[in-house]
Amino acid sequence: MEKFVTHSGVGAPLRHSNVDTDQIIPAEYLKRITRTGYEDALFSAWRADPGFVLNDPAYAQATVLVAGPDFGTGSSREHAVWALNDYGFKVVVSSRFADIFRGNAGKGGLVTAEVEQAVVEQLWAYLEAEPGAQITVDLQARQLHAGEVTADFVIDDYVRWRLLEGLDDIGITLQHSDEIAAFEKARAEFLPTTR
Amino acid sequence: MAQTLSEKVWDAHVVRSAAGEPDLLYIDLHLIHEVTSPQAFDGLRAAGRPVRRPDLTMATEDHNVPTLDIDKPIADPISRAQVDALRANCAEFDIPLFRLGDADQGIVHVVGPQLGLTQPGMTVVCGDSHTSTHGAFGALAFGIGTSEVEHVLATQTLPLKPFKTMAINVEGHLPEGVTAKDLILAIIAKIGTGGGQGHVIEYRGPAIEALSMEQRMTICNMSIEAGARAGMIAPDETTFEFLRGKAHAPADFDAAVAYWRTLVTDPDATFDKEVTVDATALTPFVTWGTNPGQGLPLGASVPDPAQIADPTEAAAAAKALDYMGLQPGTPLRDIAVDTVFLGSCTNGRIEDLRAAAGVLEGRKVADTVTMLVVPGSVRVRLQAQEEGLDKVFTAAGAQWRNAGCSMCLAMNPDKLRPQERSASTSNRNFEGRQGPGGRTHLVSPEVAAATAVAGHLAAPADLQEV
Ligand code: SF4
Numbered sequence: 001m002e003k004f005v006t007h008s009g010v011g012a013p014l015r016h017s018n019v020d021t022d023q024i025i026p027a028e029y030l031k032r033i034t035r036t037g038y039e040d041a042l043f044s045a046w047r048a049d050p051g052f053v054l055n056d057p058a059y060a061q062a063t064v065l066v067a068g069p070d071f072g073t074g075s076s077r078e079h080a081v082w083a084l085n086d087y088g089f090k091v092v093v094s095s096r097f098a099d100i101f102r103g104n105a106g107k108g109g110l111v112t113a114e115v116e117q118a119v120v121e122q123l124w125a126y127l128e129a130e131p132g133a134q135i136t137v138d139l140q141a142r143q144l145h146a147g148e149v150t151a152d153f154v155i156d157d158y159v160r161w162r163l164l165e166g167l168d169d170i171g172i173t174l175q176h177s178d179e180i181a182a183f184e185k186a187r188a189e190f191l192p193t194t195r
Numbered sequence: 196m197a198q199t200l201s202e203k204v205w206d207a208h209v210v211r212s213a214a215g216e217p218d219l220l221y222i223d224l225h226l227i228h229e230v231t232s233p234q235a236f237d238g239l240r241a242a243g244r245p246v247r248r249p250d251l252t253m254a255t256e257d258h259n260v261p262t263l264d265i266d267k268p269i270a271d272p273i274s275r276a277q278v279d280a281l282r283a284n285c286a287e288f289d290i291p292l293f294r295l296g297d298a299d300q301g302i303v304h305v306v307g308p309q310l311g312l313t314q315p316g317m318t319v320v321c322g323d324s325h326t327s328t329h330g331a332f333g334a335l336a337f338g339i340g341t342s343e344v345e346h347v348l349a350t351q352t353l354p355l356k357p358f359k360t361m362a363i364n365v366e367g368h369l370p371e372g373v374t375a376k377d378l379i380l381a382i383i384a385k386i387g388t389g390g391g392q393g394h395v396i397e398y399r400g401p402a403i404e405a406l407s408m409e410q411r412m413t414i415c416n417m418s419i420e421a422g423a424r425a426g427m428i429a430p431d432e433t434t435f436e437f438l439r440g441k442a443h444a445p446a447d448f449d450a451a452v453a454y455w456r457t458l459v460t461d462p463d464a465t466f467d468k469e470v471t472v473d474a475t476a477l478t479p480f481v482t483w484g485t486n487p488g489q490g491l492p493l494g495a496s497v498p499d500p501a502q503i504a505d506p507t508e509a510a511a512a513a514k515a516l517d518y519m520g521l522q523p524g525t526p527l528r529d530i531a532v533d534t535v536f537l538g539s540c541t542n543g544r545i546e547d548l549r550a551a552a553g554v555l556e557g558r559k560v561a562d563t564v565t566m567l568v569v570p571g572s573v574r575v576r577l578q579a580q581e582e583g584l585d586k587v588f589t590a591a592g593a594q595w596r597n598a599g600c601s602m603c604l605a606m607n608p609d610k611l612r613p614q615e616r617s618a619s620t621s622n623r624n625f626e627g628r629q630g631p632g633g634r635t636h637l638v639s640p641e642v643a644a645a646t647a648v649a650g651h652l653a654a655p656a657d658l659q660e661v
Contacts, residue, residue: 191445194443
C-alpha cells in the first residue's frame with residue numbers, strides 16, 4: 001500500500017446522508033472476478049442522472065468526496081471501497097461512517113476523515129461556490145484545509161499509523177517475516193505438503 | 196494449565212503474540228476454489244507479492260462446475276470466467292490445482308480429507324464457511340473472507356483473536372436407523388442458528404466416538420449452521436485408521452500418531468459453554484423452514500406459529516411457512532417433493548452413497564420425483580462405480596452425475612425452479628439457496644432415498660419390504 005501523509009485534490013460535494021453500500025456499488029457488479037476495475041460501478045444508478053455531482057465536469061478529477069452523515073451503511077461488501085478507490089477517490093469526508101465500511105476503507109488505503117456536520121456544510125458551500133476547488137487532507141496533523149475552512153478530523157490511531165507507514169494488514173504481518181520463518185523451521189516433519 | 200482440544204491446537208500455531216494485538220496464527224493448509232479467490236490473487240499481483248507457501252496450498256474447481264457434459268467448455272460465461280481465472284492464477288503462482296475431469300477434482304471439503312491432507316492438530320482455512328468439515332480430524336478449520344485469503348496466500352498466517360470454546364456432549368448411542376445428519380440437525384434445532392456464535396464447538400461423548408470419519412465430517416460440516424467458527428472432534432483410532440495409507444499421510448506415521456494422541460481436551464479443562472444431548476431419544480430429523488435450525492423429527496407435524504411463544508421465532512416461522520408453502524399441522528410425512536438431491540460436502544461421500552443405494556436397491560424412484568445423485572468428488576464417483584452403486588441408482592431411475600457442489604447452492608445449471616420442493620442432503624435451506632423460489636427440506640441420505648421412492652418425506656422404515 002502507498003504511504004498516505006498528505007493529499008490535495010479536487011473536492012466533490014455529495015449532498016446525501018445515508019449513502020449505503022448498495023448505492024456505492026449495486027449487487028450486480030459483485031459477480032466480477034477482479035478487485036480492480038470497478039470505476040464504472042461506483043454510484044452507477046446515480047450517475048445515470050445527468051444532474052449528479054460527479055457528472056459535472058468541474059468535479060471530474062475529484063479525489064476527495066464530501067458526504068453527509070452515515071456514509072457506507074448496509075452490506076459489508078469490500079467492493080464499495082474498491083469502487084471508490086478505482087474511481088480515484090483518496091479520501092471520504094463525512095460526519096459519520098458506518099463501522100464496517102470504515103474498517104474496509106482502512107484495509108484498502110482509503111482515508112475516512114470524520115468531521116462535525118457543520119464542517120461538512122461549510123465544505124459543501126465552498127465547493128459549490130468554487131467548483132473544482134481543492135481540499136488538502138493532512139493525515140499527520142489530522143487536519144483538512146479548503147479555502148477559508150480549516151478543521152481537525154477524527155481517524156482511528158492504529159489505522160492512521162498504518163496509512164502513514166503505507167502498511168496494509170499484510171504489510172504489517174510481513175514485518176514479522178523472520179518470526180514466521182522461525183516458526184516454519186520448527187514445524188513437525190510429518191506435516192503434509194500439497195506437492 | 197488444563198486446556199481444551201481447540202486451545203491446544205491454537206497455542207501450537209501462535210507465531211507471535213503481543214499485548215493489544217491479535218495473535219498471529221500459522222496456517223498449515225490453505226484450500227482454494229474458484230469463487231472467493233480471484234480478488235485475492237489480484238491483490239497479490241497489485242502489491243507484487245508472491246504466494247509464501249504454494250506447497251501448503253491446494254485448489255480445486257467445485258462451486259460453479261457443471262455435473263453434465265464436463266468434457267465440453269462450461270456454457271455459462273460467468274462461471275467459465277471464474278474457473279479460467281482460477282486456472283491462470285494457480286499456474287502463475289505454482290499452486291496445485293485439480294481441474295474438472297481430474298481424478299482428484301471435487302468439492303474442496305471432500306478432496307482434502309480423501310487425499311489425507313487434513314490431519315489432526317492442523318490449522319486449515321478456506322474461503323468457504325464449510326471449512327469446519329475438516330474439524331472432524333481434530334484440526335482447527337474455519338472459513339475466511341477474500342481479504343483473509345489474500346493474507347494467507349502472502350504470509351501463511353492470519354491475525355486473529357482466540358475463539359471461545361463450547362462442548363456438545365452427546366450421551367448414549369444413536370438408535371438403529373438414526374444417522375449423523377439427524378443428530379446434527381437435532382443439535383442445531385436445540386441450540387439455534389446462533390447457538391455457537393464466536394465459539395469452536397467440540398463434539399464429545401460415546402455417540403460421537405462411535406461415528407465413522409465420514410459421519411464425523413457430516414457433523415463438523417454443519418457447525419457453521421449453528422453459528423460456530425469451527426467444529427472439532429478429538430482424533431482417535433478411527434481417525435488414525437482413516438489416514439493410514441492415504442496419499443499425503445505422514446511417512447513417519449508412528450511419530451505423527453504419538454503427537455495426535457496428545458490432542459484431547461484435558462480432563463479438568465473447562466469450556467465457555469456446555470450443552471448435553473441425549474442420542475438415545477433421536478429419530479430421523481428433517482427441516483420444515485428456511486434456516487437449518489427449523490427442524491423436527493420426521494414423525495412430527497408442521498408447527499403452528501401461533502403456538503410459538505417467542506415473538507421473533509413465531510414471526511420467523513410464519514414467514515418460513517409462507518415461503519415454503521406449508522400449512523401448520525400438516526404431518527411432515529405428507530409433504531410431497533419434486534426433487535431429491537443426494538450430494539454436497541455434508542453428505543456426498545462414499546458412505547452416504549452406499550446408505551442411499553442400500554435403500555434404493557430393488558426399488559424405484561416415484562414418477563413424480565427427479566433424483567440427482569452427485570458424488571462429492573471424482574474419487575467418490577469412481578469408488579461408487581466400482582461397487583456398482585451407479586447401477587443401483589440408475590436402475591431406480593435416479594440421475595448419476597459428475598462431481599461438484601451442484602444443487603447445494605445452484606451456481607451451476609443444477610437448480611430448483613420457483614416453488615419446486617426438494618429433499619436435500621446438503622446443509623442450507625435458505626430462501627432461494629437451491630434456485631430462486633426453490634423450497635428445501637434438509638434430510639439424511641437414507642431419508643432422501645426413502646423420500647425419492649415414496650414421493651413424500653419418508654424414512655426407510657416407512658417403505659414396503661422388497
Ligand atoms: S457443497 Fe455446498 S456447502 Fe459444500 S462447499 Fe459446495 S456449495 Fe459450499
